[in-house]
Amino acid sequence: MARWRMKLGSLPALLALCVVLAKSATAFYLPGVAPMDFKKKDMMGIKVNKLASVKNQLPFEYYSLPYCRPETIVRSAENLGEVLRGDRIENSLYQVQMRVDEQCKVLCRIPALSSAQNEAFRSKIEDDYRVIMILDNLPVAMVKMRKSERTGELVKVYERGFPVGFRAIMEGQTDIKYFLHNHLRFTILFHKDAATDLARVVGFEVEPFSVKHEYDGKWDPAAPILETCNPGRPDMHVTHSRPPQPVSEGTEVIFSFDVSFESSEIKWASRWDTYLVMWDDQIHWFSIINSVMIVLFLSGMIAMIMLRTLARDISKYNQLDAQEDAQEETGWKLVHGDVLRPPVHASLLSAYVGTGVQLFGMALVTMIFAVLGFLSPANRGGLTTAMLLMFVFMGIFGGYFAARLFKSCRGDAWRKMTLTTAMLFPGIVSSVFFALNLLIWGEKSSGAVPFGTLFALCFLWFGISVPLVFIGSYFGFKKPAADDPVRTNKIPRQIPEQPWYMNPVFCCLVGGVLPFGAVFIELFFILTSMWMQQFYYLFGFLALVFLILIITCAEISIVLCYFQLCSEDYHWWWRAYFSSGSSALYLFAYSVFYFYSKLDISKTVPMLMYFGYMFIISYGFFCLTGTIGFYACYIFVRKIYGSVKID
Numbered sequence: 001m002a003r004w005r006m007k008l009g010s011l012p013a014l015l016a017l018c019v020v021l022a023k024s025a026t027a028f029y030l031p032g033v034a035p036m037d038f039k040k041k042d043m044m045g046i047k048v049n050k051l052a053s054v055k056n057q058l059p060f061e062y063y064s065l066p067y068c069r070p071e072t073i074v075r076s077a078e079n080l081g082e083v084l085r086g087d088r089i090e091n092s093l094y095q096v097q098m099r100v101d102e103q104c105k106v107l108c109r110i111p112a113l114s115s116a117q118n119e120a121f122r123s124k125i126e127d128d129y130r131v132i133m134i135l136d137n138l139p140v141a142m143v144k145m146r147k148s149e150r151t152g153e154l155v156k157v158y159e160r161g162f163p164v165g166f167r168a169i170m171e172g173q174t175d176i177k178y179f180l181h182n183h184l185r186f187t188i189l190f191h192k193d194a195a196t197d198l199a200r201v202v203g204f205e206v207e208p209f210s211v212k213h214e215y216d217g218k219w220d221p222a223a224p225i226l227e228t229c230n231p232g233r234p235d236m237h238v239t240h241s242r243p244p245q246p247v248s249e250g251t252e253v254i255f256s257f258d259v260s261f262e263s264s265e266i267k268w269a270s271r272w273d274t275y276l277v278m279w280d281d282q283i284h285w286f287s288i289i290n291s292v293m294i295v296l297f298l299s300g301m302i303a304m305i306m307l308r309t310l311a312r313d314i315s316k317y318n319q320l321d322a323q324e325d326a327q328e329e330t331g332w333k334l335v336h337g338d339v340l341r342p343p344v345h346a347s348l349l350s351a352y353v354g355t356g357v358q359l360f361g362m363a364l365v366t367m368i369f370a371v372l373g374f375l376s377p378a379n380r381g382g383l384t385t386a387m388l389l390m391f392v393f394m395g396i397f398g399g400y401f402a403a404r405l406f407k408s409c410r411g412d413a414w415r416k417m418t419l420t421t422a423m424l425f426p427g428i429v430s431s432v433f434f435a436l437n438l439l440i441w442g443e444k445s446s447g448a449v450p451f452g453t454l455f456a457l458c459f460l461w462f463g464i465s466v467p468l469v470f471i472g473s474y475f476g477f478k479k480p481a482a483d484d485p486v487r488t489n490k491i492p493r494q495i496p497e498q499p500w501y502m503n504p505v506f507c508c509l510v511g512g513v514l515p516f517g518a519v520f521i522e523l524f525f526i527l528t529s530m531w532m533q534q535f536y537y538l539f540g541f542l543a544l545v546f547l548i549l550i551i552t553c554a555e556i557s558i559v560l561c562y563f564q565l566c567s568e569d570y571h572w573w574w575r576a577y578f579s580s581g582s583s584a585l586y587l588f589a590y591s592v593f594y595f596y597s598k599l600d601i602s603k604t605v606p607m608l609m610y611f612g613y614m615f616i617i618s619y620g621f622f623c624l625t626g627t628i629g630f631y632a633c634y635i636f637v638r639k640i641y642g643s644v645k646i647d
Contacts, residue, residue: 035268036136037198038098038190044201046094046186047076049087049132049139050446052161054532054599056127057606058445059086065124065164066117068093068108068255080388080456081381086447089134096259098199099190103237104229107255109219118249121165122178125247130161130533135188136201137378138271143205158275160533162208165247178247181208183229183238184257189264202264202271210244213254229256272377276537295518295548302555306562310640332565336641337489339565343573346409351420352577354402354469356627358425359620361394362387367546370539377537388460395422395465399472405634407481418473422466425623429616430461436612439605485642495569502567504575507560512582514556515625518548520590527594531610550628553580557629558636565637576633581626588618
């Protein structure tokens with residue numbers, strides 16, 4: 001406990017505490033599922049999930065390729081998040097017995113690849129597709145050894161799945177040839193209980209091989225004997241030095257696999273640690289700390305300037321006794337009779353604020369559950385499902401806060417405003433989503449959401465979210481509006497000509513820089529996990545960045561609002577929303593940069609899918625940050641005008 005005995009009287013000490021808290025939460029998770037114990041020789045079925053590619057981004061079902069099929073294909077039950085991710089978990093012919101090593105087990109034989117089969121394999125190899133398999137809820141992974149930037153030692157990391165095949169130019173030839181990984185060597189790590197002799201699976205590794213299997217005489221499907229590998233001869237096994245299996249029309253293909261079991265000291269509750277290892281942790285730590293230091297330093301300066309300037313202004317205004325002095329006053333007090341004048345399109349503003357509250361509640365509750373470890377990586381699709389459900393149930397808060405703001409703006413058509421709140425953001429997101437789904441469906445990808453899931457999504461929207469928004473709006477509008485600190489004049493005050501740097505567009509663009517600067521480093525890791533088929537489980541870091549985002553959105557909006565009021569411009573309502581909400585423009589611009597600098601997507605549908613989903617994320621980020629900035633300015637304006645004496 002000695003590391004907690006620190007003095008918190010300085011900013012560096014406080015920062016150190018935040019970093020320790022973040023680090024403690026990055027790798028903490030609950031197992032999520034109950035462990036399964038296996039006796040020796042217990043049968044275990046390896047399930048197949050999907051084909052995934054960083055280059056194409058469109059997932060496909062495993063059996064969309066002519067792999068070996070069981071007589072009856074049984075699909076596992078999937079949650080909403082899994083379906084939206086394109087997971088299609090099915091049984092396979094890969095059957096193993098616990099702690100029983102096997103060599104050169106033949107699955108099936110394709111006598112001759114047809115033209116369609118040849119084209120299917122070639123297209124997936126061309127797009128660098130990887131096969132995802134599952135054993136006891138663990139995804140199969142290839143082992144890679146990377147050098148740790150912190151210790152300099154080699155660290156074992158996992159690379160999910162294995163390639164369908166590879167391309168190469170054979171010696172003495174000039175044409176590119178395609179080769180298929182038709183032999184798999186599984187290594188299953190288990191942790192055995194010495195008292196009961198039961199074992200649990202704690203690792204699922206694979207090494208793919210491409211080998212042109214050979215056999216003598218006629219093929220015997222009941223008891224095939226290969227010359228390239230033989231279970232009766234341990235010295236005859238598949239190696240990378242053997243001639244590879246070419247992919248061409250009319251070529252014979254034989255699929256086979258080995259399996260070996262290795263005892264491991266890894267506990268069952270920690271078996272996901274290798275999947276979640278952060279091999280570039282040195283860069284990540286320095287980037288996060290650098291971002292935190294800069295943002296906290298700027299936030300401290302802004303807060304100090306604002307407090308000193310506001311204290312001087314309020315003191316000066318409250319000491320003005322002579323009428324002639326009051327007539328000569330300048331600054332934000334002059335617009336006290338117009339500062340709370342309802343904005344144009346107050347109904348639309350209220351709807352956007354309600355949507356932002358809904359997104360904020362969703363992000364906050366999901367973040368809390370993730371940091372506490374409830375969103376286990378073993379629960380595939382759990383994060384997506386949790387976010388969708390939280391957004392739906394937070395509709396009651398969105399409707400309530402939208403109605404409260406609309407009533408303070410003296411609006412009366414609350415039903416129309418509530419309908420806009422319930423339909424605007426989900427409607428735009430659904431339109432983009434359904435358009436992309438049609439394109440994905442046209443590509444025959446497993447990422448296309450089936451009709452049943454679309455019906456479930458519509459039910460969540462119209463059956464639960466919309467009624468909750470109306471319930472919240474009803475109670476919000478029924479409650480009396482808060483008293484305004486100042487009276488609003490009947491005749492609007494003329495706004496003087498503004499200097500160039502107070503132009504609304506310029507101010508909003510400047511206001512979005514600081515909130516984006518607080519998140520863009522973490523954004524890189526989030527985008528990498530989304531589009532590079534990697535796990536993201538750094539919710540401790542993400543919670544810290546989310547807190548910094550809230551602070552920066554609030555402070556930059558307050559500063560710009562204060563300067564605007566000092567220029568005697570009282571149209572602050574919409575500008576307060578756009579000041580921090582404009583950070584979404586930078587987020588989308590960064591996603592464009594990431595697309596061209598990190599990804600290798602060249603086909604039209606995956607490209608449209610990337611920019612469509614990034615538009616949805618940016619639009620949600622706009623509503624979230626805009627709402628934070630608006631409420632900061634709303635509270636700020638009411639506080640400062642309630643602190644001065646107005647005759």
